Amino acid sequence: MIYLDSAATSFHKPEAVADAVYNAIRHMGNSGRGGHTASLSAARVIYGTRKKIANLFGVSDPAQVVFTANSTQSLNMTIQGLFHAGDHVITTAMEHNSVLRPLYRKEQQEGVSLSILPCDACGTVRYDLLEEYLQPNTKGIVCTHASNVTGNMVDIVRIGAFCKKHNLYFVVDASQTAGVFSIDMEQMGIDVLCFTGHKSLMGPQGTGGLCLQKEITLPCFCVGGSGVQSYRKIHPEEMPTHLEAGTLNGHGIAGLSAALDWITETGMDNIRAQEQKHMRMFYEAVRQIPQIKIYGDFSQSERAPIVTLNIGDNPAEEVCDALAERYDIATRGGAHCAPLMHQHFQTETQGAVRFSFSYFNTEEEIQTAIQAVREIAEEWT
Amino acid sequence: MRKKELCFVVAFHTTTEALALEEAAHQAGVVGRLIPIPTQITAGCGLAWKMPITARADMEQLLQQNHLTYDASYELWV
Numbered sequence: 001m002i003y004l005d006s007a008a009t010s011f012h013k014p015e016a017v018a019d020a021v022y023n024a025i026r027h028m029g030n031s032g033r034g035g036h037t038a039s040l041s042a043a044r045v046i047y048g049t050r051k052k053i054a055n056l057f058g059v060s061d062p063a064q065v066v067f068t069a070n071s072t073q074s075l076n077m078t079i080q081g082l083f084h085a086g087d088h089v090i091t092t093a094m095e096h097n098s099v100l101r102p103l104y105r106k107e108q109q110e111g112v113s114l115s116i117l118p119c120d121a122c123g124t125v126r127y128d129l130l131e132e133y134l135q136p137n138t139k140g141i142v143c144t145h146a147s148n149v150t151g152n153m154v155d156i157v158r159i160g161a162f163c164k165k166h167n168l169y170f171v172v173d174a175s176q177t178a179g180v181f182s183i184d185m186e187q188m189g190i191d192v193l194c195f196t197g198h199k200s201l202m203g204p205q206g207t208g209g210l211c212l213q214k215e216i217t218l219p220c221f222c223v224g225g226s227g228v229q230s231y232r233k234i235h236p237e238e239m240p241t242h243l244e245a246g247t248l249n250g251h252g253i254a255g256l257s258a259a260l261d262w263i264t265e266t267g268m269d270n271i272r273a274q275e276q277k278h279m280r281m282f283y284e285a286v287r288q289i290p291q292i293k294i295y296g297d298f299s300q301s302e303r304a305p306i307v308t309l310n311i312g313d314n315p316a317e318e319v320c321d322a323l324a325e326r327y328d329i330a331t332r333g334g335a336h337c338a339p340l341m342h343q344h345f346q347t348e349t350q351g352a353v354r355f356s357f358s359y360f361n362t363e364e365e366i367q368t369a370i371q372a373v374r375e376i377a378e379e380w381t
Numbered sequence: 382m383r384k385k386e387l388c389f390v391v392a393f394h395t396t397t398e399a400l401a402l403e404e405a406a407h408q409a410g411v412v413g414r415l416i417p418i419p420t421q422i423t424a425g426c427g428l429a430w431k432m433p434i435t436a437r438a439d440m441e442q443l444l445q446q447n448h449l450t451y452d453a454s455y456e457l458w459v
């Protein structure tokens with residue numbers, strides 16, 4: 001199989017990640033539940049991973065790193081906790097449903113008001129409208145770092161500065177960029193950073209988290225087992241336990257830890273360069289094919305390694321199926337959980353075929369994919 | 382009954398605090414180890430750092446220098 005669906009989940013993981021999970025299952029107990037060797041070994045691995053995440057995202061105190069199951073959980077905890085009746089929140093048309101649905105729920109159930117920044121023809125956020133969208137009760141901006149449909153990046157430095165200037169919370173969904181693009185919460189003025197472990201961070205599914213600036217507290221999303229202060233009726237207030245009720249995914253976190261080591265050893269710049277090379281190689285070839293329509297802004301020098309396209313009017317799902325059946329190439333059709341982006345491009349019915357690239361793809365694989373698109377395009381028009 | 386020694390014990394709010402102290406202690410060569418929190422401190426669960434009373438000053442210096450957060454410290458027969 002040629003796997004070109006890394007934006008959904010990274011499939012080729014470093015060997016060390018699988019080894020770490022295997023070893024963790026054999027040797028790790030429950031972190032913070034007891035003081036024996038197995039429990040301490042889990043606690044040490046988890047603490048070590050917290051430090052690596054803190055280091056990666058410019059968080060000064062590892063206790064401000066909270067582990068969750070994925071970005072979706074982190075975004076729900078954040079949006080649920082930060083915004084309340086009477087608040088106004090700005091987001092963008094580039095968002096994934098894991099940002100949109102928690103916000104829509106707030107709108108419907110609590111009367112939070114919501115403004116959605118539109119995009120230009122290439123699917124890039126209209127920064128020029130930011131001032132216009134600001135209201136006296138605007139409480140924060142929630143946005144992705146990169147669109148999972150087009151790969152277009154959001155200039156989070158610019159939005160961070162805007163938030164700082166107007167005293168707004170700034171929440172970033174780094175699902176598509178964590179581990180490959182440099183993110184510094186402090187420098188970029190990010191208040192809450194939500195990440196998932198299984199995509200660009202190369203870790204196992206079921207790992208993820210959020211990093212929280214010190215001045216911000218979120219209410220407990222869940223309360224329960226904490227391994228400390230057991231006779232109190234309330235869940236501990238201290239971070240990160242405050243936001244981590246229940247047994248953590250220690251085995252998965254051990255894998256994430258190995259993935260973070262691999263990223264450090266390989267070098268984020270090298271990983272990014274390789275991914276960009278694959279994306280550009282594919283893009284430059286398929287854009288020459290007459291029936292192909294590509295979505296997104298390829299004039300951006302840095303973008304997530306995604307090329308999304310359609311072949312004439314052919315339904316995306318049929319193209320994906322032909323790629324899978326005939327060439328064993330894995331891509332993703334449909335709406336990519338990003339309804340507003342597809343409405344913007346008027347692809348709600350057709351969908352679009354997303355090719356997303358990894359450090360581990362080979363040039364030969366890219367060439368095979370180009371040839372496959374060419375053949376389907378010739379046959380189907 | 383097990384023979385007890387007078388020890389210096391540090392209790393924590395969270396497991397993360399305990400692990401941060403363990404790391405700092407190892408780096409600075411401060412003696413001691415993590416143990417399940419003694420019931421004299423709390424009947425709940427959790428970890429504590431236990432060390433000979435003679436090394437108390439080292440620990441107090443470590444806590445201060447590294448700005449380590451913790452719940453409380455005790456002289457205890459454990």
Ligand SMILES: Cc1ncc(COP(=O)(O)O)c(C=O)c1O
Pocket residue numbers: 007008070071072073095096098144146147148173175176196197208337
């Ligand atoms: C931009 C974006 N945000 C959030 C998510 C949700 O990630 P997860 O399913 O790991 O929670 C995804 C992935 O599907 C994504 O691409």
